[in-house]
Amino acid sequence: MHEKIQVNEWISDRNQEEIIITMNAYPGLPEFDYVKPETFAEASQFLATHPGEARPFLGDTDLFVQMRDRAFKPKYLVDVKGLEGMNDISFDPSIGLTIGAAVNMNRVIASPEVREHYQVLAAAAQSVASYQLRTRASIVGNICNASPAGDTIGACLLLEGVLNVRNGEASRQEPLETFFLGPGETVLEAGDIVTSIQFPLPPHGLKGTYIKLGRNKLSDLSIVGVTVVGYPDPGLKSGYLMKLALASVAPVPLVVKQVEEILGENPITEEKLEEATRAAMEACTPIDDVRGSARYRKYMVRNLSLRALKEVWEQVSQQDA
Numbered sequence: 001m002h003e004k005i006q007v008n009e010w011i012s013d014r015n016q017e018e019i020i021i022t023m024n025a026y027p028g029l030p031e032f033d034y035v036k037p038e039t040f041a042e043a044s045q046f047l048a049t050h051p052g053e054a055r056p057f058l059g060d061t062d063l064f065v066q067m068r069d070r071a072f073k074p075k076y077l078v079d080v081k082g083l084e085g086m087n088d089i090s091f092d093p094s095i096g097l098t099i100g101a102a103v104n105m106n107r108v109i110a111s112p113e114v115r116e117h118y119q120v121l122a123a124a125a126q127s128v129a130s131y132q133l134r135t136r137a138s139i140v141g142n143i144c145n146a147s148p149a150g151d152t153i154g155a156c157l158l159l160e161g162v163l164n165v166r167n168g169e170a171s172r173q174e175p176l177e178t179f180f181l182g183p184g185e186t187v188l189e190a191g192d193i194v195t196s197i198q199f200p201l202p203p204h205g206l207k208g209t210y211i212k213l214g215r216n217k218l219s220d221l222s223i224v225g226v227t228v229v230g231y232p233d234p235g236l237k238s239g240y241l242m243k244l245a246l247a248s249v250a251p252v253p254l255v256v257k258q259v260e261e262i263l264g265e266n267p268i269t270e271e272k273l274e275e276a277t278r279a280a281m282e283a284c285t286p287i288d289d290v291r292g293s294a295r296y297r298k299y300m301v302r303n304l305s306l307r308a309l310k311e312v313w314e315q316v317s318q319q320d321a
């Protein structure tokens with residue numbers, strides 16, 4: 001028996017036919033060929049010569065679900081997990097943190113350097129589904145899937161993450177700021193393989209938080225996700241830089257620049273925090289879907305942004321006192 005339902009509300013700006021897909025009551029994966037290249041050159045060449053037919057994968061926690069739901073039907077799945085450096089995680093106090101694309105979220109959460117210097121990334125990863133799922137799910141997969149609901153993306157954006165990308169022998173960097181083009185769409189092209197994400201050393205005194213609202217406490221995608229980081233910045237009139245990113249309330253993960261301006265150019269008061277919160281509410285463009293209405297999301301952006309900004313502001317200002 002087949003039932004027609006809207007499975008991916010975030011594709012709604014595109015061809016309507018794409019959003020209504022046939023859901024099988026007894027789902028299984030469509031047939032595909034498993035490809036395990038030994039080098040980046042081999043992997044890129046295969047992906048580039050089968051555009052639209054071949055996809056790279058890591059933990060496969062997004063791709064398998066989308067294949068089961070028939071959102072994608074790739075002929076080939078290209079396993080890039082075993083390629084050189086993909087499982088490495090390293091921290092250098094003069095450079096920062098590099099997380100290989102295949103490093104799973106539990107390893108990121110457990111890393112002492114991540115916990116010490118990039119705590120907000122650990123908190124965001126911790127909010128993803130369950131321990132079991134996180135033994136497969138990767139940060140890079142979360143990013144490349146380009147869902148507006150990706151829980152770790154806000155932290156990666158605010159911590160100024162940059163993706164290292166290989167295509168055959170060529171390599172380049174893609175800042176996250178310009179990476180997302182729309183729901184499920186990124187600047188990546190056929191043959192591109194993200195090898196790692198790297199973060200600069202965080203500014204001194206950086207504090208952060210991630211607040212996620214889901215339909216239940218565990219294992220649900222966010223209705224709204226709010227990431228905030230803040231740190232002392234003597235170059236600003238207020239003396240502090242406060243940054244805010246939103247999940248699940250726009251076609252792409254959204255950094256609300258007005259928050260930085262409002263809280264950078266004025267002494268930070270209760271009123272200014274509320275003004276920044278209103279700016280976040282106005283900047284987002286949520287939609288109605290099975291997890292919540294657009295109106296509810298807007299109000300939750302306001303409430304949770306205020307809570308997150310206050311929490312981080314308290315920590316940042318107290319450490320300075």
Ligand SMILES: Cc1cc2nc3c(=O)[nH]c(=O)nc-3n(C[C@H](O)[C@H](O)[C@H](O)COP(=O)(O)OP(=O)(O)OC[C@H]3O[C@@H](n4cnc5c(N)ncnc54)[C@H](O)[C@@H]3O)c2cc1C
Binds near residue numbers: 150152219
């Ligand atoms: C039960 C369940 C619960 C979930 N809960 C959450 C949740 O709470 N929060 C959340 O944010 N997500 C959630 N997810 C979604 C998913 O687990 C995450 O997005 C995860 O981080 C994806 O990582 P992955 O390694 O499994 O990616 P994969 O599925 O392997 O890949 C994801 C996408 O990235 C592409 N890709 C993979 N590797 C590369 C590469 N090296 N270069 C270029 N492109 C690449 C793939 O082609 C695919 O399009 C959930 C999924 C399931 C099944």
